[in-house]
Amino acid sequence: MQAEDRVIHFCVELIHQPSPVNRAALQKLYFELSQTRANYDSIEVNEGGQARFYSNRGKAQSILLFLPDRALVIEEWADIPLSDFEEKVRVIMPRLGEARQIDRFMVHAATVRSTFALTHYTDSRVFLLDAACGLAGKITPHFQRPVATGGLRFVLPETPDHNGALQVNIESFRHSNDEMFVELKGVYARQPVLVGDGEEVVRNLREVR
Numbered sequence: 464m465q466a467e468d469r470v471i472h473f474c475v476e477l478i479h480q481p482s483p484v485n486r487a488a489l490q491k492l493y494f495e496l497s498q499t500r501a502n503y504d505s506i507e508v509n510e511g512g513q514a515r516f517y518s519n520r521g522k523a524q525s526i527l528l529f530l531p532d533r534a535l536v537i538e539e540w541a542d543i544p545l546s547d548f549e550e551k552v553r554v555i556m557p558r559l560g561e562a563r564q565i566d567r568f569m570v571h572a573a574t575v576r577s578t579f580a581l582t583h584y585t586d587s588r589v590f591l592l593d594a595a596c597g598l599a600g601k602i603t604p605h606f607q608r609p610v611a612t613g614g615l616r617f618v619l620p621e622t623p624d625h626n627g628a629l630q631v632n633i634e635s636f637r638h639s640n641d642e643m644f645v646e647l648k649g650v651y652a653r654q655p656v657l658v659g660d661g662e663e664v665v666r667n668l669r670e671v672r
Contacts, residue, residue, distance in 0.1 A: 468645070472576035473538040473548045475664060477556070479565040481532045484512050489529065492562040496527075500547075501554040503527060527555065534559055545672055552668070553661040560658035570652040573668040578642040587635035587643050588613055612637045614644075627651045627667060647671050 486508045493506045493516055503516035503525060516527040523542040528535040536555055538548055560566055584590040592613045593599035602610060614634030621628045627649040636644035649671040656663050 468577035468579050469642075470541055470545070470575060470577045471539075472574065472646075473536075473541055473545070473668075474572075474574040475536045475552050475668060476533055476572040476574070477535070477559065477568045477664070478533045478570040478572075479559075479563065479568050482563045482565055484508065484514050484529055484531065485562070485564075486514075488562045488564075489514050492558055495558060496555070499554050501551040525551075529563075534563065545669075549665045549668065552664055556661040556664065557659045565658060567655040567657050568664075569655050570650065571656055571664050571667070572648060572650045573664070573671045574646065574648040575668075575672050576644070576646045578636050578639070578644055581641045581643065585641050587640060591615075591633070591635055591643065621653065626653060627670070629671075 489508055490506065493503065496502050496516070502518075504518040506514070506516050508514040512531045514529040518525040520542060522540045524537070524539040526535070526537040526539065528537060534555075536548075536552055541548070581587060581590055584594070588610060592602065592610070596615070602613070612635045614632060616633075617629075617631040619625075619629040619631065630646075630648045630650070632644075632646040634644045634646075636642040649667055651667050
Protein backbone atom coordinates (compact mmCIF):
# COMPACT_ATOMS: atom_id res chain seq x y z
CA MET A 464 0.00 0.00 0.00
CA GLN A 465 1.23 3.49 -0.81
CA ALA A 466 2.50 5.45 2.20
CA GLU A 467 0.88 8.72 1.10
CA ASP A 468 -2.90 8.99 1.14
CA ARG A 469 -5.28 11.12 -0.93
CA VAL A 470 -7.58 13.19 1.27
CA ILE A 471 -11.12 13.40 -0.15
CA HIS A 472 -13.11 14.90 2.73
CA PHE A 473 -12.72 17.30 5.64
CA CYS A 474 -15.50 18.19 8.08
CA VAL A 475 -15.70 20.13 11.34
CA GLU A 476 -19.01 19.88 13.23
CA LEU A 477 -19.76 22.55 15.83
CA ILE A 478 -22.65 21.67 18.16
CA HIS A 479 -24.32 24.41 20.21
CA GLN A 480 -27.49 25.14 22.13
CA PRO A 481 -30.46 25.10 19.71
CA SER A 482 -31.06 28.47 18.06
CA PRO A 483 -33.62 29.46 15.39
CA VAL A 484 -32.17 29.99 11.92
CA ASN A 485 -32.31 33.75 11.31
CA ARG A 486 -32.35 34.49 7.58
CA ALA A 487 -31.15 38.10 7.93
CA ALA A 488 -28.29 37.12 10.23
CA LEU A 489 -27.14 34.40 7.84
CA GLN A 490 -27.33 36.74 4.86
CA LYS A 491 -25.12 39.18 6.79
CA LEU A 492 -22.70 36.36 7.59
CA TYR A 493 -22.65 35.29 3.94
CA PHE A 494 -21.67 38.81 2.90
CA GLU A 495 -18.99 39.03 5.60
CA LEU A 496 -17.47 35.75 4.50
CA SER A 497 -17.48 36.94 0.87
CA GLN A 498 -14.77 39.41 1.92
CA THR A 499 -12.53 36.60 3.22
CA ARG A 500 -10.85 33.42 1.97
CA ALA A 501 -13.78 31.47 3.48
CA ASN A 502 -16.18 32.75 0.83
CA TYR A 503 -18.96 30.77 -0.86
CA ASP A 504 -20.68 31.19 -4.24
CA SER A 505 -24.32 30.55 -3.24
CA ILE A 506 -26.68 30.66 -0.26
CA GLU A 507 -29.89 28.74 0.47
CA VAL A 508 -32.13 29.36 3.47
CA ASN A 509 -35.34 27.34 3.83
CA GLU A 510 -38.22 27.52 6.26
CA GLY A 511 -37.46 24.13 7.79
CA GLY A 512 -34.67 25.38 10.04
CA GLN A 513 -31.83 24.53 7.66
CA ALA A 514 -29.54 26.69 5.56
CA ARG A 515 -26.32 26.32 3.64
CA PHE A 516 -23.62 28.29 1.91
CA TYR A 517 -21.90 26.37 -0.89
CA SER A 518 -19.52 26.42 -3.82
CA ASN A 519 -19.13 23.80 -6.56
CA ARG A 520 -15.86 23.31 -8.43
CA GLY A 521 -16.47 20.35 -10.68
CA LYS A 522 -16.60 17.33 -8.38
CA ALA A 523 -15.37 19.30 -5.35
CA GLN A 524 -17.86 21.02 -3.03
CA SER A 525 -17.37 23.50 -0.19
CA ILE A 526 -20.35 23.67 2.18
CA LEU A 527 -21.21 25.56 5.35
CA LEU A 528 -24.34 23.82 6.63
CA PHE A 529 -26.58 25.22 9.37
CA LEU A 530 -28.96 23.09 11.43
CA PRO A 531 -30.86 24.29 14.53
CA ASP A 532 -28.20 22.96 16.91
CA ARG A 533 -25.01 22.89 14.87
CA ALA A 534 -22.92 24.19 12.00
CA LEU A 535 -20.83 21.98 9.74
CA VAL A 536 -17.85 23.16 7.68
CA ILE A 537 -17.41 20.60 4.90
CA GLU A 538 -15.06 19.99 1.99
CA GLU A 539 -16.40 17.11 -0.14
CA TRP A 540 -14.01 15.59 -2.72
CA ALA A 541 -11.56 18.08 -1.27
CA ASP A 542 -9.32 19.97 -3.66
CA ILE A 543 -7.68 22.13 -0.97
CA PRO A 544 -4.93 21.26 1.54
CA LEU A 545 -5.55 20.88 5.26
CA SER A 546 -3.93 24.27 5.93
CA ASP A 547 -6.57 26.04 3.80
CA PHE A 548 -9.36 24.17 5.55
CA GLU A 549 -7.93 25.13 8.93
CA GLU A 550 -7.98 28.78 7.89
CA LYS A 551 -11.65 28.47 6.92
CA VAL A 552 -12.45 27.11 10.37
CA ARG A 553 -10.54 29.99 12.01
CA VAL A 554 -12.41 32.57 9.92
CA ILE A 555 -15.89 31.05 10.30
CA MET A 556 -15.98 30.09 13.99
CA PRO A 557 -15.92 33.52 15.67
CA ARG A 558 -18.49 34.89 13.21
CA LEU A 559 -20.97 32.18 14.18
CA GLY A 560 -21.43 33.82 17.58
CA GLU A 561 -23.42 36.74 16.23
CA ALA A 562 -25.04 34.85 13.37
CA ARG A 563 -26.39 32.06 15.60
CA GLN A 564 -26.68 34.00 18.90
CA ILE A 565 -24.33 31.66 20.76
CA ASP A 566 -21.10 32.05 22.70
CA ARG A 567 -19.77 28.49 22.77
CA PHE A 568 -19.90 25.04 21.26
CA MET A 569 -20.79 22.27 23.67
CA VAL A 570 -19.31 19.52 21.49
CA HIS A 571 -17.18 19.59 18.35
CA ALA A 572 -16.13 16.86 15.99
CA ALA A 573 -13.63 16.53 13.16
CA THR A 574 -13.79 14.02 10.32
CA VAL A 575 -11.14 13.21 7.71
CA ARG A 576 -11.62 10.71 4.89
CA SER A 577 -8.84 9.58 2.60
CA THR A 578 -7.87 6.79 0.24
CA PHE A 579 -4.69 4.75 -0.06
CA ALA A 580 -3.61 3.26 -3.40
CA LEU A 581 -2.64 -0.41 -3.32
CA THR A 582 0.74 -1.49 -4.72
CA HIS A 583 0.42 -5.25 -5.14
CA TYR A 584 -3.36 -5.75 -5.32
CA THR A 585 -5.94 -4.66 -7.88
CA ASP A 586 -8.94 -5.38 -5.64
CA SER A 587 -9.10 -3.73 -2.23
CA ARG A 588 -11.68 -6.28 -1.02
CA VAL A 589 -9.20 -9.11 -1.64
CA PHE A 590 -6.45 -7.17 0.09
CA LEU A 591 -8.45 -6.27 3.20
CA LEU A 592 -10.81 -9.19 3.70
CA ASP A 593 -8.75 -12.07 2.32
CA ALA A 594 -5.10 -11.07 2.83
CA ALA A 595 -5.27 -8.80 5.89
CA CYS A 596 -8.15 -10.45 7.77
CA GLY A 597 -7.76 -14.03 6.54
CA LEU A 598 -11.41 -14.38 5.51
CA ALA A 599 -10.95 -15.89 2.03
CA GLY A 600 -13.90 -18.18 1.29
CA LYS A 601 -15.51 -17.49 4.67
CA ILE A 602 -17.92 -14.67 3.83
CA THR A 603 -19.83 -15.51 0.64
CA PRO A 604 -21.13 -18.89 1.92
CA HIS A 605 -23.03 -17.05 4.67
CA PHE A 606 -24.39 -14.10 2.66
CA GLN A 607 -24.76 -16.09 -0.60
CA ARG A 608 -24.29 -12.98 -2.72
CA PRO A 609 -21.37 -10.78 -3.82
CA VAL A 610 -19.75 -8.34 -1.38
CA ALA A 611 -19.52 -4.82 -2.87
CA THR A 612 -17.52 -3.33 0.01
CA GLY A 613 -16.27 -4.67 3.30
CA GLY A 614 -14.19 -3.39 6.14
CA LEU A 615 -13.35 -2.89 9.78
CA ARG A 616 -14.75 -0.46 12.37
CA PHE A 617 -13.13 0.56 15.63
CA VAL A 618 -14.36 2.87 18.41
CA LEU A 619 -11.63 4.19 20.69
CA PRO A 620 -13.19 5.84 23.75
CA GLU A 621 -11.88 8.95 25.42
CA THR A 622 -9.59 8.25 28.39
CA PRO A 623 -7.88 10.39 31.04
CA ASP A 624 -4.75 10.30 28.85
CA HIS A 625 -6.42 10.63 25.44
CA ASN A 626 -8.70 13.52 24.55
CA GLY A 627 -11.67 12.77 22.31
CA ALA A 628 -13.44 9.58 21.26
CA LEU A 629 -12.24 8.23 17.90
CA GLN A 630 -14.28 6.30 15.36
CA VAL A 631 -12.20 4.53 12.70
CA ASN A 632 -13.51 2.92 9.51
CA ILE A 633 -11.20 1.02 7.14
CA GLU A 634 -12.94 -0.26 4.02
CA SER A 635 -12.55 -1.21 0.41
CA PHE A 636 -13.27 1.90 -1.69
CA ARG A 637 -16.42 1.53 -3.77
CA HIS A 638 -15.36 4.25 -6.25
CA SER A 639 -12.02 2.62 -7.12
CA ASN A 640 -11.22 -1.09 -6.82
CA ASP A 641 -7.50 -0.62 -6.16
CA GLU A 642 -7.82 1.90 -3.32
CA MET A 643 -8.53 1.57 0.39
CA PHE A 644 -10.91 4.01 2.11
CA VAL A 645 -10.15 5.26 5.62
CA GLU A 646 -12.41 7.52 7.70
CA LEU A 647 -11.53 8.83 11.13
CA LYS A 648 -13.88 10.96 13.23
CA GLY A 649 -12.91 12.53 16.53
CA VAL A 650 -15.64 13.69 18.92
CA TYR A 651 -14.59 16.17 21.61
CA ALA A 652 -17.10 16.70 24.41
CA ARG A 653 -14.96 17.06 27.53
CA GLN A 654 -15.13 20.86 27.63
CA PRO A 655 -17.11 23.50 25.72
CA VAL A 656 -15.15 25.66 23.30
CA LEU A 657 -15.80 29.39 23.02
CA VAL A 658 -16.71 30.61 19.54
CA GLY A 659 -13.45 32.57 19.39
CA ASP A 660 -11.22 29.61 20.26
CA GLY A 661 -10.71 28.22 16.78
CA GLU A 662 -7.19 27.02 17.61
CA GLU A 663 -8.57 24.36 19.98
CA VAL A 664 -10.72 22.94 17.19
CA VAL A 665 -7.83 23.14 14.68
CA ARG A 666 -5.54 21.26 17.09
CA ASN A 667 -8.06 18.44 17.37
CA LEU A 668 -8.55 18.42 13.59
CA ARG A 669 -4.81 17.95 13.18
CA GLU A 670 -4.86 15.14 15.74
CA VAL A 671 -7.53 13.37 13.66
CA ARG A 672 -5.49 13.89 10.50
